[in-house]
Amino acid sequence: MADSVFVLRNFLVVSLAMNMCLIWKISYDDEETLTSKWSSWGNLQQKLHHHGSCITGEKNNGRVEEAQDNKRTEILPTTSFGAAPVVPDGGESVVINLDHGDPTMYETFWKQKGEETTVVTSGWQHISYFSDIKNVCWFLEPELVSAITRLHKVVGNAITEGRHLVVGTGSSQLYQAALFALSPPNASQPMNVVSAAPFYSSYPLMTDYLKSGLHKWAGDAHQFNKEKPYIELVTSPNNPDGFTRQDVVKGHKGILIHDLAYYWPQYTPILSPANYDIMLFTVSKSTGHAGSRIGWALVKDREVAKKMTTFIEINTIGVSKDSQIRAAKILQAVAGSCDDDESFFDYSYKVMEKRWKKIREAVDKTELFSLPEFSPETCAFSGRSFGQLPAFAWLKCEGEVEDCESFLRKNKIYTRGGKHFGVSTKFVRISMLCRDTEFALFTERLPAIIS
Incomplete structure (x- = not known):
């Protein structure tokens, strides 16, 4: 018996030693091979970043190395839970x-x-397609209706009474559903869709992506001919x-769609409950739960709500x-x-x-x-007086710098340039919602940049 234990113990020691050698070999693998692999991932990130891709290439130790200007550049991990690499x-x-x-930022x-x-969630739950067949939006969960209605009432940022609630896979799907519902099906020309510049960069892409005969992107609302039918x-x-x-x-x-994704008290003073025909939230x-992909629309007209529901039904058979x-x-x-000493909105603000x-x-x-x-206003929810605290910083490059996005990219700061928002390339949009490590590094680097 003792001999068997001795043999087993020695076998385990040898096995451990072999595994450690294998780990050491993987860790110190050929550097050129690793750099090439990470470079390909980094190039994919650059190709996709204009479309809002969140790919940052977290791999192995949480970092991606990409070849740029013949130098190895490290990308800060925006998908890891640990601290930034040293x-x-x-x-x-x-x-x-x-x-x-x-x-x-909300993690x-x-x-x-x-x-x-x-x-x-147990395995037997949520098997059926249907949630509430009596509701216009038949795949909408009653629990979500209750939560949304309660939150809007507590915050005071939107009227829910007399509205039909439609749930979508994020507000992007709801936006497309609204276009479908509001565009005449038998019109001789596509419905014009406009928004005042600078407008959200994804509006043109989402409006024209399927090249629908129902609607088309018509650009800056300031330049639009008022005699034609339109959705603003x-x-x-x-x-x-x-x-x-x-x-x-x-x-x-004209017909209006109000995108109120940022009408919350951490970003802006809540002045009064929004009271529009179609209001989108997410x-x-x-x-901060972008990965759940849930948005909702508060819709006054029942027929519009039914058509939006039909679009989502055809598109994804519910949510x-x-x-x-x-x-x-x-x-x-x-x-x-909101009844606590520090509510979610207090913390976020x-x-x-x-x-x-x-x-x-x-x-x-x-x-x-x-x-x-931004001029300060008094928030009816919090009682605070403050100016806007937007989720994005709209930064302008002054002086001779004409392409602010390219200028900042040379300084290893990736942003989204003004051309994507229908305005001058002297502007860029910068996310304010990243992790603390990224934001601290950004605010340290920005003033150190020289022209």
């Missing part, structure tokens, strides 16, 4: 990707909540510049019940926290206020850049 040069070689609006708050917002998109607060908006065209043949920017139940749990937690203070301090240290100014 870079020998103090961070100068790190590429900071602030092109997309991935709301990872810290939700980690603190622990099991409070955890959802456990009003984003307020606006993405990318953060200002509150009203409709621009004001023609008698959990991605209200609570994930698992995502709806998770979103309901989170929205209820947000509404419930303080983070945004601190970040905007830091970015303004960084910009003030250089004459190369400028930011918009």
Whole structure:
């Protein structure tokens, strides 16, 4: 018996030694092969970043190395949960990707909540396509209806009474559903779709992606001929510049869609409940849960709500019940926290206020850049008086710099340029919703840039 134990023990020691050697070999594999592999991933990221891709290439140790200007450049991991990698040069070689609006800023708050917002689903649950066949939106979960209605009432940012609620896979699907519902099916020409520049960069792409005969992108609302039928998109607060908006065209043949993704008290003072015919919201920017892909529309007209539901029915045969139940749990937690000493919106407001203070301090240290100014207003929800704290910074390159996006890219800061928003290339949109490590590195680098 003792001999058997001895043999087994020696076998385990030898096995451990062999595994350690294998791990050592993998760790110190041929550097050129690794660099080539990571370079390909980095190139894919660059190709996709204009379309809002969140790919940053987290791999092995959470970093991607890409070949750029014949130098190895490290990309800060925006998908890892740990701290940023230690870079020998103090961070100068790190590429900071602030092109997309991935709301990872909110991770810290939700980690603190622990099991409070955890959802456990049994295998037999949520099997059916149907949720509530009596509802116009038959795949809408009653729990989500209750959570959305409660949250809007607590915050006071939208009227829900007399509205039909339609759920979508993010507000992007709801936007397309609304275009489908509002465009005449037998018109001789496609319905014109406009928005005041700078407009959300994905509007043109989403409007024309399927090259539908129902509707077409017609550009800047300021330049539109008022005599033609049109749908105007009003984003307020606006993405990318953060200002509150009203409709621009004001023609008698127009229909309005209000995108209110950022009408929450961490970004803007809530002045009164929004009361429009079609209002779009999303959990991605209200609570930070972009990965759940849940948005909702508050629709006054029943027939429009039915047509929007039909679009989603044809498009995806409904919306994930698992995502709806998770979103309901989170929205209820947000509404419930409003009675706490520090609610979700208090926490988020303080983070945004601190970040905007830091970015303004960084910009003030250089004459190369400028930011918009916002007048303070009193928020009916919090009682605070403050100016806008947008989810994106609308940065302008001053002086002789004409292409701000390319200029910042040379300094390893990825942004989205003004041309994607229908305005001058002297502007860029910068996400304010990244993790603390990225934001700190960005505000340190910005004032150090020289022309």
